[in-house]
Amino acid sequence: MAVRVPSAMRRVRSVRFGRPRLPARLSRRRARIFAFLGLLGPGLIAANAGNDAGGIATYSSAGAEYGYGLLWTIVLITISLGVVQMLAARMGVVTGKGLAELVREEYGIRWSVFATSAVLVASLGICISDFVGIGAALGLAGVPAQVTVPIAAAGIWTIIVRGSYRTAERIFVWFTIPFFAYPVAAVLAHPRWGDVGKAIVAPHLHASSAYLLILIATAGTTITPYMQLYLQSAVVERGVREEDRPREEREAVSGAVFANIIAGFIIIATGATLFVHGVHSISSAADAARALKPFAGAYAELLFGIGLLGASLLAAAILPIATAYVISESLGYEKGIGRRREEAPVFVSLITAMIATSAVVAMIPGVPVISLLVGVQVVNGLLLPINLYFIWRLARLPQLMGEARARPALDLATGVTVAVLSALSLSLVAVTVAGL
DSSP states (O other): OOOOOOHHHHHHHTEETTEEOOOHHHHHHHHHHHHHHHHOOHHHHHHHHTSSHHHHHHHHHHHHHHTTTTHHHHHHHHHHHHHHHHHHHHHHHHHOSOHHHHHHHHHOHHHHHHHHHHHHHHHHHHHHHHHHHHHHHHHTTTOOHHHHHHHHHHHHHIIIIISOHHHHHHHHHHHTGGGGHHHHHHHHTOOOHHHHHHHHHSOOOOOSHHHHHHHHHHHHHHSOHHHHHHHHHHHHHHTOOGGGHHHHHHHHHHHHHHHHHHHHHHHHHHIIIIITTTOOOOOSHHHHHHHHHHHHOHHHHHHHHHHHHHHHHHHHHHHHHHHHHHHHHHHTOOOOTTOOTTTSHHHHHHHHHHHHHHHHHHTSTTOOHHHHHHHHHHHHHHHHHHHHHHHHHHHTOHHHHGGGSOOHHHHHHHHHHHHHHHHHHHHHHHHHHHHO
């Protein structure tokens, strides 16, 4: 015979430790959300950090100068970035070491020191430009950089140094949410979607040096050295187990896809507005946001500004971490997000110095950001082929990777990626130096 439980007892049973239980459906929904966020991590963060203030300016310039004409390159770049990120994640899981540490062990201290020096110079320059981007994004709302940049710097430092790795990673994932502003801005621009689809599948080449330069710059800003360096070290610090390697590799590839879809939408938004109305010259991401307003409305300017703020915050946080990872690994020092100064003095000091320097320089009125980025472009252009070469070589070593080493098909795809990207990167260096 069924026993009826009094309603008072049912109410007592529904309470645990004085807190009412969530309805089952809401609890399951929240569990699914947290499970989904748990799948996101270093791959998504690293790929989107590449869409920084300089990257947004490059994509905006591509759309303003050539409309949808460079969208086909995004498809090829996505494949290349996916391959590189997957191998970086794989090496992090299998070896439990960052890329700089592996280079030091396998190829000696000289290569490691060279890569470390180049990363420090390039990352500092890009970090300054991203703090400038933070000030410019909030400057669209009339807030001066002298107010916003110190607050952003203090917040980023606190997240990295005072928080744990898990907390920092979740915050970095949330920093990617503003990127969704770009697809909305592209829709507000009312592009001709048939022309967009045609530009993706049918390349339309231009026989001019300007077109070649923007093509190379688009590839160079999408795949940058610090992305792979951060990704592999972050996978190690995350403590991913061997049985979870396939999931981590999928996350790395999906992060590359998401980041480049965003890049495509930036090109679409500016191509459908600025290019159509004859505005072909963009010097910064903030300029692109302001230029959108007359053609796509105030909301498009706002959305572009929100995207710029999120992108700049993410990159300004990742760059000091990537630099500190590389230098600590190269020289054999302790490292780790959330480590106190007494536990990892070099790691924490590098992050502190880089954030402080970047913030101070970014607040100087009239700082020559374009000249700075040109110089950084040269350093990155020299560093990228070296990084890619080491990723390719290390990923195929059986004594290092065991059964997880790159097989012939993947090895060939990686080799082609390294060759093509290295040629483009060195071409950009040559063009830049010739221009200087």
